[in-house]
Amino acid sequence: xxxxxxHIDMDAFFASVEQVLNPSLRGKPLIIGGQKGDPRxxxxxxxxxxxxxxxxxxxxxxxxVRLCPHGIFMRGNFQHYREASEKVRAVLDTVSPLVEAAxxxxxxxxxxxxxKLFGGDDxxxxxxxxxxxxxxxxxxxxxxxxxxxxxxxxxxFAKPDGYRRVEPGGEAEFLAPLPLxxxxxxxxxTCETLQRAGLRTVxxxxxxxxxxxxxxxxxxxxxxxxxxxGNSNAPVLVESIPKSIGRETTFPQDLADWKHIEQVLTYxxxxxxxxxxxxxxxxxxxxxxxxYSDFETMTFSKTLPEPICVDTEVAEVxxxxxxxxxxxxxxxxxxxVSLSLLSYNQHQLYLFGRERSERWQRVxxxxxxxxxxxxxxxxxxxxxxxxxKEVKLATPSLSR
Ligand code: TTP
Ligand code: MG
Numbered sequence: 001x002x003x004x005x006x007h008i009d010m011d012a013f014f015a016s017v018e019q020v021l022n023p024s025l026r027g028k029p030l031i032i033g034g035q036k037g038d039p040r041x042x043x044x045x046x047x048x049x050x051x052x053x054x055x056x057x058x059x060x061x062x063x064x065v066r067l068c069p070h071g072i073f074m075r076g077n078f079q080h081y082r083e084a085s086e087k088v089r090a091v092l093d094t095v096s097p098l099v100e101a102a103x104x105x106x107x108x109x110x111x112x113x114x115x116k117l118f119g120g121d122d123x124x125x126x127x128x129x130x131x132x133x134x135x136x137x138x139x140x141x142x143x144x145x146x147x148x149x150x151x152x153x154x155x156x157f158a159k160p161d162g163y164r165r166v167e168p169g170g171e172a173e174f175l176a177p178l179p180l181x182x183x184x185x186x187x188x189x190t191c192e193t194l195q196r197a198g199l200r201t202v203x204x205x206x207x208x209x210x211x212x213x214x215x216x217x218x219x220x221x222x223x224x225x226x227x228x229x230g231n232s233n234a235p236v237l238v239e240s241i242p243k244s245i246g247r248e249t250t251f252p253q254d255l256a257d258w259k260h261i262e263q264v265l266t267y268x269x270x271x272x273x274x275x276x277x278x279x280x281x282x283x284x285x286x287x288x289x290x291x292y293s294d295f296e297t298m299t300f301s302k303t304l305p306e307p308i309c310v311d312t313e314v315a316e317v318x319x320x321x322x323x324x325x326x327x328x329x330x331x332x333x334x335x336x337v338s339l340s341l342l343s344y345n346q347h348q349l350y351l352f353g354r355e356r357s358e359r360w361q362r363v364x365x366x367x368x369x370x371x372x373x374x375x376x377x378x379x380x381x382x383x384x385x386x387x388x389k390e391v392k393l394a395t396p397s398l399s400r
Contacts, residue, residue, distance in 0.1 A: 007151035011160040013105035015047040029071040110236040149232040171230025176203030248336020254293040267384035282307035283339030288321040291334035
């Protein structure tokens with residue numbers, strides 16, 4: 001039995017969701033990303049009608065307005081997109097236990113074991129497209145091939161609202177006419193290198209004699225050629241989404257000094273948020289945990305309308321929760337913070353006009369980079385720095 005992998009990608013995802021919610025937007029050039037006058041806005045996505053004007057993702061809004069002045073411009077609502085994404089996921093889960101979400105609107109499904117039950121590739125594709133259409137009214141495109149690499153390219157061919165299947169054994173032939181840049185894994189720089197060597201299409205790379213390949217591109221060339229021939233055995237990765245990410249600690253002695261407790265809490269929060277971002281996740285619920293000297297343990301939570309991944313935003317929530325923790329006038333034995341209702345951080349969240357946290361997100365990206373190089377302690381906020389440079393927790397419990 002040969003392996004079969006399905007790739008699915010929603011069409012003009014955010015725009016399509018808006019068109020379902022408001023049918024008067026259907027068939028119109030719709031641009032998601034910001035209002036017309038938004039000076040710093042960027043296009044998240046555009047309906048296919050708007051793409052005819054040359055509008056595409058990541059284009060400055062001002063330019064999109066120039067290209068299509070009568071277009072409809074909207075900021076969009078991420079919560080709706082997440083809900084739609086979850087409904088799509090639910091359909092995929094009925095086809096196979098092996099589902100890997102690649103982004104908010106894209107997934108791989110290993111359908112090798114589902115062939116018999118559904119009656120083959122075509123039947124599976126039809127079922128998924130129909131079921132998604134019924135449950136969400138959204139259009140999507142589906143590609144099926146022997147592996148993730150080829151399936152993803154097949155989906156591109158199917159867009160919009162289509163289905164493309166690549167026969168087992170037909171992978172190399174299918175990829176051959178493509179320009180090199182269309183092969184997943186070949187970025188602009190690799191593409192340039194290959195072109196400088198006179199290569200134009202994926203097929204030319206696939207056929208390059210081994211000696212010449214090694215001489216020109218070294219071992220990296222071997223991997224590229226494998227891909228160009230449509231060979232790949234990357235597994236469909238079923239992600240185990242953690243339920244929560246948090247940090248807590250028990251003090252050496254029970255404490256009454258909330259100023260100190262808050263400093264430790266800030267430190268634990270920074271560590272949790274670092275771990276959260278490292279996982280590429282964001283959270284919608286913040287929980288403060290307090291165990292008092294009599295071992296009574298209480299938790300105080302706040303659920304937010306939008307997921308967050310920025311320290312200052314969580315600090316804000318903690319400021320609301322801390323007074324509740326203080327109400328019980330007992331000494332504190334343990335303090336902790338955890339983030340839950342986790343989801344994967346969707347690439348350019350800040351495109352949604354969330355100006356408030358955009359600056360912080362950028363700051364934190366560079367902070368995390370420094371930490372990645374020099375360790376977490378390399379950068380901390382003033383509040384947790386009040387604890388001293390080397391924080392030693394009595395029980396550095398690392399919960400997940
Ligand atoms: P894509 O699947 O890349 O684009 P799309 O679904 O809008 O259109 P297509 O039919 O070509 O697949 O991205 C999915 C969503 O992610 C998209 O609707 C909006 C969001 N997004 C951004 O916010 N910024 C970006 O730069 C890109 C590429 C996507
Ligand atoms: Mg898409």
